[in-house]
Amino acid sequence: xxxxxxxxxxxxxxxxxxxxxxxxxxxxxxxxxxxxxxxxxxxxxxxxxxxxxxxxxxxxxxxxxxxxxxxxxxxxxxxxxxxxxxxxxxxx
Amino acid sequence: xxxxxxxxxxxxxxxxxxxxxxxxxxxxxxxxxxxxxxxxxxxxxxxxxxxxxxxxxxxxxxxxxxxxxxxxxxxxxxxxxxxxxxxxxxxxxxxxxxxxxxxxxxxxxxxxxxxxxxxxxxxxxxxxxxxxxxxxxxxxxxxxxxxxxxxxxxxxxxxxxxxxxxxxxxxxxxxxxxxxxxxxxxxxxxxxxxxxxxxxxxxxxxxxxxxxxxxxxxxxxxxxxxxxxxxxxxxxxxxxxxxxxxxxxxxxxxxxxxxxxxxxxxxxxxxxxxxxxxxxxxxxxxxxxx
Ligand SMILES: Nc1nc2c(ncn2[C@@H]2O[C@H](COP(=O)(O)OP(=O)(O)OP(=O)(O)O)[C@@H](O)[C@H]2O)c(=O)[nH]1
Ligand SMILES: [Mg+2]
Numbered sequence: 216x217x218x219x220x221x222x223x224x225x226x227x228x229x230x231x232x233x234x235x236x237x238x239x240x241x242x243x244x245x246x247x248x249x250x251x252x253x254x255x256x257x258x259x260x261x262x263x264x265x266x267x268x269x270x271x272x273x274x275x276x277x278x279x280x281x282x283x284x285x286x287x288x289x290x291x292x293x294x295x296x297x298x299x300x301x302x303x304x305x306x307x
Numbered sequence: 308x309x310x311x312x313x314x315x316x317x318x319x320x321x322x323x324x325x326x327x328x329x330x331x332x333x334x335x336x337x338x339x340x341x342x343x344x345x346x347x348x349x350x351x352x353x354x355x356x357x358x359x360x361x362x363x364x365x366x367x368x369x370x371x372x373x374x375x376x377x378x379x380x381x382x383x384x385x386x387x388x389x390x391x392x393x394x395x396x397x398x399x400x401x402x403x404x405x406x407x408x409x410x411x412x413x414x415x416x417x418x419x420x421x422x423x424x425x426x427x428x429x430x431x432x433x434x435x436x437x438x439x440x441x442x443x444x445x446x447x448x449x450x451x452x453x454x455x456x457x458x459x460x461x462x463x464x465x466x467x468x469x470x471x472x473x474x475x476x477x478x479x480x481x482x483x484x485x486x487x488x489x490x491x492x493x494x495x496x497x498x499x500x501x502x503x504x505x506x507x508x509x510x511x512x513x514x515x516x517x518x519x520x521x522x523x524x525x526x527x528x529x530x531x532x533x534x535x536x537x538x539x540x541x542x543x544x545x546x547x548x549x550x551x552x553x554x555x556x557x558x559x560x561x562x563x564x565x566x567x568x569x570x571x572x573x574x575x576x577x578x579x580x581x582x583x584x585x586x587x588x589x590x591x592x593x594x595x596x597x
Contacts, residue, residue, distance in 0.1 A: 218513055219595045268507065276503045280490025285567035289461060293572070296382040303418050305378055307411075 233257060363394040364469070365448035365529075368456040369438035370399060372406045375573035376458045381415050383462040385423065391466045398425045399456075400442045402432040436546050440536050443529075451527045457571040460524040464566050468526040471562045478531045478559035481517055481551070482524035482566035489519075493570030505586060512594045513552060517561050520548040521586075524566055531559055544582070545589025552597050 216224070236245060237253045244250060301307070366384055370377055381397060388395040397419075401409045409428050416424040427445050429438070439453060452468070454460040460482070468480040483489050485506055491499070509520050521544045527535070534557065539549045554561060 217594070217596055222512075268511075272500075272503050272507050275485070275507070276496075276500055279499050279503065280488065280567070282490045282492040282567035282569065285461070285490075286492040286569050289458065289569050289572075292383060292461075293379055293458075296379045300378050300382055300418075305411075305414050305418060307375075307378070 230257075360393075362450055362469075363396070363448035364388070364450045364452055364465070364526075365443075365446035366395065366397045366452045366454065366465075367439055367442040367446070368397060368399050368454065369435055369442065370401045370404060370408050370412075370456045371432060372404045372408060372574055373456045374404070374406045374408045374411050376571070377408055377411055377456055378415055380454075380456050380458060380462065381419070381424065384465075385419060387462040387465055391469070393466075393469065394448075396423055396425055396446070396448060398427055398442045398445055400438040401426070401428045402434075402438065403428065403430050434542065436539075436542055443532060443536065446529060449529050451529050451532050452525070453527070453532075454524045457574060459568050459571050460566070461569070464524070464564060465526070467564045471564050472526055475560065475562045477562035478528050479551075479554055480526040480562040480564060481519060482522055483517070483519035483563045484522060484566060484568045485518045486563060487565035489565030489567065491568045491570070501583065505583075505590075509548065509590060512590060513548075513597075515548075515551050516555055517551050518563060520551050522566075522568075523547050525550075541589050541592070542585075543589070544586050545593070548589065549593060549597075552593055556597065 233253070233256065237250065237256075239245070245253065297307070368377070368380065373380075377399070381399075384395070384397055399412045399415075401412060403409070409426070412424070412426050412428075416426055425445060427442055429441060443451060450469075450472070452465060454462075464482060468482070471477065472480045484491055484502075491502075494502070505521070506519075509515070510518075513520075531554070535550050535553055538553045538557075539546060541549045551561065
């Protein structure tokens with residue numbers, strides 16, 4: 216199954232479970248407090264995921280390594296390479 | 308050791324490992340079994356080679372206007388491989404660069420010898436994906452290293468890739484900027500944000516089991532790369548992503564090594580303009596089709 220298929224399956228499954236519980240006919244309804252919590256659940260989940268996404272990206276952005284030493288080392292290596300290649304007769 | 312490379316390529320016992328993509332549950336179990344058979348087979352074969360260390364590494368360097376960078380990369384590569392005592396060759400695929408990259412490559416061939424530096428130029432700019440395929444056809448190593456020739460990938464990481472490959476007997480070892488000591492140099496906040504955002508989106512949508520999908524600093528078993536090249540159709544960044552996604556589908560194992568990516572010092576970037584749009588298109592295509 217494609218990733219899209221997997222997502223759709225998951226959404227349909229969760230969605231129908233929610234619909235059955237939340238939109239059941241009056242006789243089969245859950246007790247009122249449960250139902251009240253259930254109705255806005257999809258929105259809560261969406262908001263929670265949005266927060267998670269923002270927090271994760273934000274944290275990873277803030278902790279993205281700046282490789283100063285790697286850059287300095289590379290500059291050093293470039294100097295050494297140029298000198299050695301010139302000695303071996305490379306015309307840049 | 309070309310004789311061994313040939314034996315690997317033609318040995319019918321290797322055929323069974325390539326099962327179709329998207330296996331059912333029972334196929335998945337079969338694949339696990341096949342994978343362990345393969346491993347056993349490989350260990351025996353390696354022991355056969357007496358003296359061990361029979362590995363040869365072919366480095367593919369696609370170049371387009373890399374006149375300044377190419378000699379420096381080659382120098383670093385040669386030094387790294389000599390220091391670690393590994394057999395290697397460097398295959399330079401230049402697409403008719405107007406800046407004279409080919410001329411400098413010829414000088415390097417003279418300095419290092421035509422057994423170490425293989426020039427496999429093409430007449431015009433035919434793109435990165437086909438450059439890899441073209442280079443791979445001439446590779447005699449049993450492992451292939453793919454990297455950029457613009458010095459953003461430092462050869463010093465290759466011994467770590469090799470060590471990681473041995474340790475886990477991986478089919479692929481991928482460099483990653485997003486894990487451990489990995490990172491970047493020379494990126495402004497905006498580029499970092501885009502990179503992190505794109506990476507997060509990719510992880511959520513594809514769950515690929517590897518942390519750096521758009522990077523192109525990787526070590527492959529030759530036969531694995533051949534198989535993947537055959538399967539992959541996308542271009543640019545997406546090509547690198549597709550390689551990992553397909554690798555997972557085919558049941559190949561992937562190891563990761565943190566790398567520092569230093570933005571190019573010399574020369575110009577070739578992948579400009581509508582990078583983000585084509586990335587998103589490619590991501591969604593992979594999402595819907597794999
Ligand atoms: N043979 C060949 N090589 C290419 C072609 N396009 C790019 N390359 C090489 O592929 C490598 C990666 O290309 P880059 O332009 O560095 O792409 P990038 O790393 O995404 O972009 P920057 O690092 O920002 O410049 C470099 O070694 C280029 O010289 C091409 O059409 N043909
Ligand atoms: Mg680059």
